[in-house]
Amino acid sequence: MNAQTERAERAGQPLLEVEGLRQHFRMSRHYTVKAVDDVSFTIHRGEIFGLVGESGSGKSTTGRSIIRLYTPTAGRIRFCGQDVSGRLTAQQTLLLRTRMQMIFQDPIASLNPREKVIDIIAEGIDIHHMYESRAQRRDMVLAMLRKVGLAPEHADRYPHQLSGGQRQRVGIARALIMKPDLIIADEAISALDVSIQAQVVNLLKQIQQETGCAILFIAHDLSMVRYISDTIGVLHLGHLVELGTTQDVFEHAVHPYTRALLSAIPRPNPLLERDRPIESYDCRAAGVDYTKGTLHHLSDTHLLLATDEERDRWTRGA
Amino acid sequence: MDKQELRLTPEEARLTGLSREEYTDSNFAGHSYLHEILITLFSNRATAISLACIAVIVLMAIFAPILSPYSYREVHSEATNLPMRIPGLEKLGIFDGTRAGVDQYERHGVPDEYHYFGTDNLGRDIWTRVWTGTRISLLIALLAVALDVLIGVTYGMIAGFFGGRADLIMQRVIEVLTGIPNLIIMMLLLLVMEPGIPTICLALAITGWVNMSRIVRAQVLRIKGSEYVLASRTLGSPAMRIILRKILPNTMGQIIITFMFSVPNAIFFEAFLAFIGLGVPIPMASLGTLINDGYKSAMLYPYQVLLPAAVLSVLMLSFNLLGDGLRDAIDPQMRSM
Ligand SMILES: Nc1ncnc2c1ncn2[C@@H]1O[C@H](COP(=O)(O)OP(=O)(O)O)[C@@H](O)[C@H]1O
Ligand SMILES: [Mg+2]
Numbered sequence: 228m229n230a231q232t233e234r235a236e237r238a239g240q241p242l243l244e245v246e247g248l249r250q251h252f253r254m255s256r257h258y259t260v261k262a263v264d265d266v267s268f269t270i271h272r273g274e275i276f277g278l279v280g281e282s283g284s285g286k287s288t289t290g291r292s293i294i295r296l297y298t299p300t301a302g303r304i305r306f307c308g309q310d311v312s313g314r315l316t317a318q319q320t321l322l323l324r325t326r327m328q329m330i331f332q333d334p335i336a337s338l339n340p341r342e343k344v345i346d347i348i349a350e351g352i353d354i355h356h357m358y359e360s361r362a363q364r365r366d367m368v369l370a371m372l373r374k375v376g377l378a379p380e381h382a383d384r385y386p387h388q389l390s391g392g393q394r395q396r397v398g399i400a401r402a403l404i405m406k407p408d409l410i411i412a413d414e415a416i417s418a419l420d421v422s423i424q425a426q427v428v429n430l431l432k433q434i435q436q437e438t439g440c441a442i443l444f445i446a447h448d449l450s451m452v453r454y455i456s457d458t459i460g461v462l463h464l465g466h467l468v469e470l471g472t473t474q475d476v477f478e479h480a481v482h483p484y485t486r487a488l489l490s491a492i493p494r495p496n497p498l499l500e501r502d503r504p505i506e507s508y509d510c511r512a513a514g515v516d517y518t519k520g521t522l523h524h525l526s527d528t529h530l531l532l533a534t535d536e537e538r539d540r541w542t543r544g545a
Numbered sequence: 546m547d548k549q550e551l552r553l554t555p556e557e558a559r560l561t562g563l564s565r566e567e568y569t570d571s572n573f574a575g576h577s578y579l580h581e582i583l584i585t586l587f588s589n590r591a592t593a594i595s596l597a598c599i600a601v602i603v604l605m606a607i608f609a610p611i612l613s614p615y616s617y618r619e620v621h622s623e624a625t626n627l628p629m630r631i632p633g634l635e636k637l638g639i640f641d642g643t644r645a646g647v648d649q650y651e652r653h654g655v656p657d658e659y660h661y662f663g664t665d666n667l668g669r670d671i672w673t674r675v676w677t678g679t680r681i682s683l684l685i686a687l688l689a690v691a692l693d694v695l696i697g698v699t700y701g702m703i704a705g706f707f708g709g710r711a712d713l714i715m716q717r718v719i720e721v722l723t724g725i726p727n728l729i730i731m732m733l734l735l736l737v738m739e740p741g742i743p744t745i746c747l748a749l750a751i752t753g754w755v756n757m758s759r760i761v762r763a764q765v766l767r768i769k770g771s772e773y774v775l776a777s778r779t780l781g782s783p784a785m786r787i788i789l790r791k792i793l794p795n796t797m798g799q800i801i802i803t804f805m806f807s808v809p810n811a812i813f814f815e816a817f818l819a820f821i822g823l824g825v826p827i828p829m830a831s832l833g834t835l836i837n838d839g840y841k842s843a844m845l846y847p848y849q850v851l852l853p854a855a856v857l858s859v860l861m862l863s864f865n866l867l868g869d870g871l872r873d874a875i876d877p878q879m880r881s882m
Contacts, residue, residue: 294779324781337772341794351780401776 240308241269242408242441243293248302248312250285250292262288264465264518266302270409270458275435275442277456277473279449279488285465286445287332290411293443294329307408325355328402332414334394338386344397345382348372351405371400375430392423396430403434411443416451424448428455449492453477458528461485464510466517471529481531481541483508483515585874592870595863602860606683609676615660617677618828621668624653626846629663662852665838675853678830679860685745685831686811692750693807697757698800704758705765706788712762719755727752731814735823742825745818749811760803764796798875805868809861816857832857 250263263285270276278286292299295311304312311323328351331337338347348368351357358364369379375396386394395415402410412431416424428451435442446452452459459476461469461484469482480486487508494500510517520532531538587593610617627649630642640661642650650656662671704715731748738744768774774791782790812832818824819833820840827834832853839850 291775296775296778320781324779327779329776329779331772331776333772337776339773339777339791339795342790350777350782354781354783354786398776401780405780 240305242272242274242307243270243443244303244305245269245289245293246303246305248289248292248304249300250288250297251300261465263292266462266465266467267522268458268460268467268470270441270443272408273435273439273441274458275432275444275456277452277459278443278445278462279447279452279459280462281488282447284462286447286462287413288465289462290329290413290443290445294327294411295323321355325351325405326408328405328407328410330395330398330402330410330412330415333418334391334398335386337398338394340386342385343382344372344377344384344386344389347386347397348382348400348404350401355405367404368400371404374403374434375400376426391419392426395419395423395427399427399430399434403438406438407440409441409443411445413445414447415444417446417448424451431455449488461488464517466520466532468517468532469530471525475526475529479525479529481525481529481538482533483513483541484510582874586870589870589873591866592874595866595870598859598863599867602679602856602863603683606676606679610673610680613670613673613676615670615673617669617673617830619669621664624655624658624660624664624668625666626842626849627653627655627658627660627664627668628846629661629848630659631661632659663846663848665849666842671835671849671852674830674835675832675856678832678835678853679856681742681825681829682812682815682832682857682860685742685749685815685825686808688742688746689749689753689811689815690804690807692746693754693757693811694800694804695754696750697754698761698796700754701758701761702765702788702792705762706769706784706792708766708769719758722752723755731818732823735818740823740826745815745823745825748818749814753807753811757800757803757807760799761796764799765792768792768795802868802872802875805864805871809864809868812857812861812864832860 246267248263248266249261252260252262254260266285266289268276278289280286288297291297293304293306295315299312302312303310307322307326309319309322311319315323345365345368346353348371349364352364352367358367365382368382372379372381377393377396377400381389381393381397386397389397395418398415410431415431416427419427431442431444432455434440442455444452444455453473456473459471459473460467461476461482463484469476469480469485471479476485477489480489483506487506490504490506494503515537517532520534520537523531523533523535523538525531525542531541533541628642628644629640630650631640635641642648648656650658660670660672662675665671665674700715704712730752734748734751735744738747768791774787777787777791815824815831816833816836819831820837822837824834824837825831835853836850836857839846839853843850
């Protein structure tokens with residue numbers, strides 16, 4: 228597996244390629260929720276990819292399909308050069324469960340209340356037998372605690388004896404101990420106080436720089452996404468409507484949905500804030516049908532989901 | 546849009562606090578989950594008293610028949626229906642073995658015997674019989690509830706965890722089972738099989754596990770979708786590890802609570818079966834058969850029914866109060882219910 232991973236790396240292949248991912252939930256014979264509908268993007272090694280969109284737009288579902296908590300309805304997911312979207316071989320499962328990790332939204336709900344911090348963090352190395360002795364296990368956990376800014380004393384605590392920010396750090400340590408290539412952070416900061424959010428975002432950024440892992444950073448708070456991401460994808464109703472570098476999306480946004488999202492960001496300057504125009508967007512009222520659109524390259528890095536006519540109209544307006 | 550407005554520089558980010566400060570707050574350390582439960586449990590007076598009552602009754606059930614000079618089954622036709630006689634108290638004029646001013650012990654020619662709870666119509670010592678009966682009632686209840694737990698937890702765990710079609714079928718089976726009045730199932734079973742402790746346990750468990758399985762299934766469904774189970778799955782946990790490490794420990798509280806409420810239920814049902822004549826075979830005694838026997842002469846010798854009934858009531862009340870206290874301690878959100 229390692230040889231293969233290295234080969235993929237040498238060939239300059241992206242770490243994660245998602246092509247035409249669809250995740251549908253059949254609710255009854257007559258009704259299917261299309262949570263994710265034809266989403267494609269790539270994440271390179273060491274890249275921080277921000278996935279934004281309003282609540283219910285399919286961000287979490289995208290993340291969970293990629294890490295195979297769900298079985299994708301259609302589409303291809305390549306991770307480290309391996310197709311991990313279909314039936315998984317034992318070796319592919321191992322790849323997915325070790326090299327890809329997830330950080331969850333709710334720092335309370337994502338830690339088992341009956342386990343001590345040390346056992347929570349050591350879960351991955353327990354399952355995959357990644358240590359020789361109890362002492363080595365403890366050392367590995369303590370090193371992780373230090374890395375995420377917790378003290379060794381926290382190892383023997385229970386989750387309810389920690390603060391929200393501390394709990395989220397435990398969640399990060401649990402993912403990090405596997406030395407993953409890709410971390411999916413699903414709204415990892417949304418449930419935290421604003422002051423703690425900055426700490427955790429800085430921690431993620433620091434970790435990314437030290438370990439060189441890539442991060443799929445799912446959020447609805449655009450200012451944090453702008454601060455941390457290299458690339459940003461905008462998701463709406465299960466469709467990826469715009470994709471580009473942080474600069475593309477924040478300074479040359481074309482899609483009306485992206486522009487509406489951006490216009491909703493409050494500005495720290497009260498004079499500007501007073502006259503801030505808020506753009507509203509309702510795709511049905513605007514007569515936009517995402518299934519009719521195709522991906523248009525606005526530049527090498529900047530993609531837009533639109534029909535030809537829509538593209539012309541929107542780029543003219545921008 | 547002006548970029549400077551939104552992007553935080555590292556210096557600005559630092560203003561919000563160092564990202565790697567080491568917190569140590571020692572005031573939280575120490576208490577384990579179990580410790581906290583015990584503290585809550587014993588700070589509730591009703592729970593503490595009921596726990597003490599249960600302890601006393603269990604100790605009496607174990608030791609009283611051993612220490613008693615009388616056997617629970619030996620018939621003494623000369624000393625029938627003796628009233629209560631307790632050493633010490635007899636000097637105060639109560640429980641002195643007299644009825645209507647006549648010392649019954651002298652009259653029956655056993656002036657040196659002390660039957661604390663008197664004797665029944667066959668001259669058997671009721672004190673010994675009550676505690677032997679308590680012993681049997683507790684034994685039946687515990688065995689039956691242990692069976693409940695074994696079947697109910699396994700069934701609920703499988704139905705909840707694996708879900709899908711298996712769950713669908715398993716829930717239909719339960720519906721059919723609960724559709725038939727459980728008294729009929731019990732009575733049929735008791736008529737078909739030869740009477741005895743195992744049969745009664747089986748009869749109690751055959752419908753008793755349903756409640757346990759429902760509670761466990763509901764818990765499993767709740768926990769299965771929780772983020773810590775998802776996190777465990779993304780780490781590659783096998784199903785067995787998820788069940789043993791995540792689901793079972795988080796369901797244990799509910800299992801214990803249900804267990805505590807099932808015990809008095811089983812004691813009551815056993816007594817009820819005994820009362821309608823489907824109890825343990827004579828000369829064995831359970832609280833139910835004792836009440837049944839005593840009830841026949843309740844007008845003449847009320848103590849023969851009141852004493853076993855009192856033990857039964859205290860036992861059931863204590864288990865229910867203990868269950869309540871445990872629920873409060875284990876699952877504080879349920880307190881208002
Ligand atoms: N397991 C599921 N079954 C059915 N519908 C689901 C499921 N998970 C998500 N959905 C639906 O898919 C849509 C996208 O949900 P989600 O990915 O959680 O959005 P987000 O994370 O962007 O808020 C929502 O409409 C949600 O109701
Ligand atoms: Mg979400």
